[in-house]
Amino acid sequence: MSEKMKAIVKTKRDVGAELVEVDVPKIKPDQVLVKVRATSICGTDVHIYEWNEWAQGRIKNIPQTMGHEFAGEVLEVGSQVTKIKVGDYISAETHIPCMDCIQCLTGQAHICRNLKILGVDCDGCFAEYAAIPEIVAWKNDKAIPPEFASVQEPLGNAVYCTLVEPVTGKHVLIFGDGPTGLFATGVARVGGAGQIYIVGRHPFRLDIAKKMGADVLINDKTDDVEKIIMDATSGVGVDVILDMAGTQRAIDLGFKLVRKGGRYSAFGVASGPVQWDYNNGVVFKGVTIYGINGRLMYDTWFKLANLLRYKKLDISPVVTHKLPLKDFEKGFSLMTTRPKVSGKVVLFP
Numbered sequence: 564m565s566e567k568m569k570a571i572v573k574t575k576r577d578v579g580a581e582l583v584e585v586d587v588p589k590i591k592p593d594q595v596l597v598k599v600r601a602t603s604i605c606g607t608d609v610h611i612y613e614w615n616e617w618a619q620g621r622i623k624n625i626p627q628t629m630g631h632e633f634a635g636e637v638l639e640v641g642s643q644v645t646k647i648k649v650g651d652y653i654s655a656e657t658h659i660p661c662m663d664c665i666q667c668l669t670g671q672a673h674i675c676r677n678l679k680i681l682g683v684d685c686d687g688c689f690a691e692y693a694a695i696p697e698i699v700a701w702k703n704d705k706a707i708p709p710e711f712a713s714v715q716e717p718l719g720n721a722v723y724c725t726l727v728e729p730v731t732g733k734h735v736l737i738f739g740d741g742p743t744g745l746f747a748t749g750v751a752r753v754g755g756a757g758q759i760y761i762v763g764r765h766p767f768r769l770d771i772a773k774k775m776g777a778d779v780l781i782n783d784k785t786d787d788v789e790k791i792i793m794d795a796t797s798g799v800g801v802d803v804i805l806d807m808a809g810t811q812r813a814i815d816l817g818f819k820l821v822r823k824g825g826r827y828s829a830f831g832v833a834s835g836p837v838q839w840d841y842n843n844g845v846v847f848k849g850v851t852i853y854g855i856n857g858r859l860m861y862d863t864w865f866k867l868a869n870l871l872r873y874k875k876l877d878i879s880p881v882v883t884h885k886l887p888l889k890d891f892e893k894g895f896s897l898m899t900t901r902p903k904v905s906g907k908v909v910l911f912p
């Protein structure tokens with residue numbers, strides 16, 4: 564194996580990234596070395612690429628290899644690695660827990676207080692090879708193609724968000740037509756939802772939502788969201804809100820349209836503090852709110868892996884673009900063009 568590899572590296576505290584030659588990572592005793600087969604672009608990568616305010620405050624190490632979603636083959640294991648073997652086909656939970664804090668010790672490692680994130684706090688996987696801590700390595704079934712195995716991390720967000728309580732027979736309203744909203748549509752469908760409504764702003768993506776099993780597509784720019792939902796539920800409101808958007812508008816509408824005693828899963832991240840009708844939206848309604856961050860380790864992963872392995876969930880409509888790694892700039896522009904013309908963009912080193 565050569566000592567050098569190609570990687571997409573954030574080389575400057577500024578917009579963009581570069582494809583450069585860097586050393587193949589040297590693994591630590593608790594890490595494994597992976598040959599990356601496929602790696603997908605996430606909204607987080609776009610923030611880092613665009614170097615927005617969040618990225619400026621969050622990214623400490625420059626230069627740093629970008630990326631956190633991948634699937635690949637293990638080439639080498641560290642001396643303390645016990646479960647992962649050379650030749651295993653893995654992806655990774657991207658939240659690296661400390662396994663020492665109160666959260667980690669009580670089954671909440673996904674919100675570890677010392678959490679490190681792959682490609683955010685350390686070198687990532689937009690490269691030919693990546694060093695991955697064994698604790699976050701997830702062994703894939705070889706029947707799952709790399710482009711699907713690489714998107715399990717965001718798919719896991721959707722699985723956790725949607726199935727934190729059963730959706731069987733329920734009215735489910737999804738805000739946001741980004742990849743996690745589209746995945747959530749498919750998950751709600753296989754979870755047996757009665758009716759799935761999705762609110763989005765991009766016809767290209769609402770079209771994908773249809774393929775993923777949405778019953779009612781609502782274009783927020785042209786349709787009357789409130790009227791459609793209230794007519795469909797005889798004025799009662801929906802049982803479940805999956806907020807994958809986190810905008811002020813989604814939050815206002817979500818707490819208005821959730822029925823009394825319903826559930827609100829909050830996954831979308833707001834760009835700043837928001838205001839909402841707390842009394843009427845939550846207290847008097849008896850609404851249950853779940854904050855959804857990451858994926859449950861590893862409850863979520865077992866669920867999503869089986870959905871893929873046994874072909875219960877077809878995510879192919881969401882994976883819209885496959886490009887060689889060197890065309891990453893095209894990938895990022897596909898992710899940022901408006902109106903949106905992509906779902907998930909997967910890169911192949």
Ligand SMILES: [Zn+2]
Pocket residue numbers: 605606607631632716717
């Ligand atoms: Zn991601």
Ligand SMILES: [Zn+2]
Pocket residue numbers: 660661662663664665666667672675676677678
């Ligand atoms: Zn911890």
